[in-house]
Amino acid sequence: MATYDPLFNILGLRNWCDSGSAGSAPASMADLLVSTGVDKETSILDLPFPSLDALNEACGAFWQSRDVTTGVEGGFLAMKDALRVVLDPLTQPLSWILDGALYLFQSTPWFIMVPFLAVVVYFASKSVKLVGFVVVCLISLAFVDLYDHAMQTLAIIFVCAFLCVLFGVPIGIAMSRSNRLQRIIIPILDMLQTLPPFVYLIPLIFLFSVTEPKLYGIAIILYAIVPVIRLTDLGIRLVDKDVIEAADSFGMTDQQKLFGVQIPLALPNIMAGVNQTIMMSLAMVVIASLVSAPGLGVLVLRGIRNLELGVGLVSGLAIVLLAIILDRVTKAALARVNAAQKQ
C-alpha cells in the first residue's frame, strides 16, 4: 500500500485510478513488500513528497516523472522536422560566413595577418603601446605553434561578435522605445544568460548536423548577444532627458534624434556591451569545441580527453592571452569614445 492511497480513497477516485495501467503487477520494491504481507513500521517522518512518482504508486492513472522527460523529448522531436525546414535555410548564410572567415584567416600568411591586425588595433585604440603588446602576444602564440588555432578562434569570434552587434543593437533600440517589448524580451535575455552554456548545445545538436559550422555559430551568438542588447537598451534609456527635450524643441524628427543624439550619447554603454559580447563569444567558442568548433578549444578538449596536461594548460593560457588582447583593444576603443563626450 502506498502512502497516498487514502487520499485517493477519500476523494473517491479509486475506480479511476485502478482503471489505469498500474495495480495489476507490482512494480517497485515497496509494492512487493506490501504484496508479500511484510508489515513495515511507518512514521510521519517517512512521508514522501507528493511527487509524480509517489502519486503514481498510489494511483496508476498518474504519470511518472520519466513521462515528463520523454514527453519533452517527444514534443521536440515532433517539432524538429518543421523547425528544420524553417531554420535550416535561414541560418545557412551563417555557415557560409563562418567557413569563409575561417578560410580567410587561415589562408592569409602570417606575415600579412599580423601587421594587418596591428593596423586594426592601432585604429581602434590609437595607442602604439597596445599595438606592441598585441604583436608580442601574437608572435609568442605563433612561436609555440598555436598560431593556426588562435586564428580559427579569432575568425569565429569576429564573425559571431559582428553578427551579435548587427542584430543586438537594433533589438536594443527597439526595446528602449517600447516598454512592452522590454517586458517581453528581458525574461528571454535572463534565460539565455542563465542557461548553462552546455544546455544550448543539446537542442542544436538535434536540429543541425554536427559537421555544419552554423551549429556552434548559433550557440555562440545566442549566448553572447545578451549584453549588447541589454546595454544598448540601457544606454539609450539613460540619455539625458534635458538633451532629448532640447532635440525635441528644435524640431528634430525621430530619426534625427536617434542617429544624431541617442545613439551617439549611448555609445559608451553600447561599446561596453560590445566588449562583454566579445568576451562571452570567447568563452563560448571554447565550449563549442564539443560540437566541432575549431580553434584553441579543441586543444583544451584534447587535454581533458587524453589527459594531456601540457597541451591543455598551454592552450588554456593561449586563450587567456587572446582574451586579454580582445579586452584591452575594445576597452581602449571605449575609452576613446568616453573621452570624446565627457559631460
Place this chain on the structure above:
Amino acid sequence: MSDKVQVSIRNLYKIFGTNPEEALRYVLGGMSKADLLKQHGHVLGLKDINVDIKEGEITVIMGLSGSGKSTLIRHLNRLIEPTSGEVFVDGDNVLDYGEDKLRELRRQVMSMVFQKFALLPHRTVAENAGTTLGVRGVAKTDYLKEADKWLDRVGLRGFGNHYPHQLSGGMQQRVGIARALTSNSPIMLMDEAFSALDPLIRTDMQDLLLELQKELHKTIVFITHDLDEALKLADHLVILKDGFVVQQGEPQHILLHPNDPYIEDFVSDINRARVLRVRSIMAPLTKGLVPTDTHGEINIDDTLESMIAKSGGDTSYTYLVTRDGNPVGTLDMSSLVLALVPRVASEEGARQY
C-alpha cells in the same frame, strides 16, 4: 517695438494625473489645488492662464519652484500638451497643429535655451550652435558659417572647435544662446537660462542678453525665480504662484503697486533704488509749465540709485526730468526717498489678507 501681440495664451489649464479631463471638471467647479490633490490625486499644474506676449519685448515669467513656470513655457512649443486652453502664435492656434506643422513651428519660429544648457557632448561648439539649422537640412558648411557668426556675437570667437566639456558653465550657456540665435527664429524661449550660473556670470549674461535684444528685437519669453533678474530684464512681468497668475504688467508698476501680499513679500526684499526709474515716481509738469528753480536736468530712464548719488543725498533738491531733451516732469528728492520704502512696511498688517 510694436504693440503687436505675437503669442497669446488663453484660458490654459494643465492637470497632471491619470484622468486630467475629469479633474478639470472639479477645478472648473472651483476646487482648490490642495483639495484636488488630496481627494483625487491629481496635481493642478496651471490654472486659467491668460498672457499676451508682445512682439519685440522681453516677457518675464517669474515664480518660485513649483509655481508652474517651466510647465507654462513648455506649452508654447507644445513640449507639454495642455489639458485645456489655447495658445495662439501669430494668430494661429498651436494646439490645432499636426505633427509636421508643429515641427515647422519649432524649427522656424521658436528656439529654446535651457537651464542645464543641454548641449550635445559629442559635437563641437560650432556644430552645437548650428544644430538648429542642421535639423532643417542646411548643409554643414553653411550652418557652421552662420554658427561662427553668432558665436562671435556672444563672445566665443575662436572656441568653435572646442567641445562643450572644455568650456565653463557661463561659456556653455553662451553656446546655448548662440544655438537659439542661429536658428534666426523670431521667438526665443529661455527656461531659467541663467539660474545655473554663479551671480557674477549671471549679471554678465543678463547684460549680454539686453545688448543683443537692443539690436535684434526678438520676442523673448524668459523664465526665472529671481526677482532682481526679472526686474532687470522684463518689459512685461508675469508673476505665477501655485499655477495661476497673481499679477502681470509693467515691472515698475508691480513694484510700486503690488496687488497681493505674496508679491509684497517678494518685492520687500529687493534693492528698489537700483530697479526703480525716475519715470515711475516723477510728477508730471503742471499745465506744461517748466519750473525754473530746479537743481539740474535728469533723464527719465535714470535709476533712483544714480539720482541719490547725483544729489549727494540731499532730500531738498528738485530736478527737471527730460525725455529726449524735452522736459516732461519734475522729481522731488523727498518723494524719491519715500518710494524706497516698501509698502508692506507702511501698511502694517497687509499680510493678514
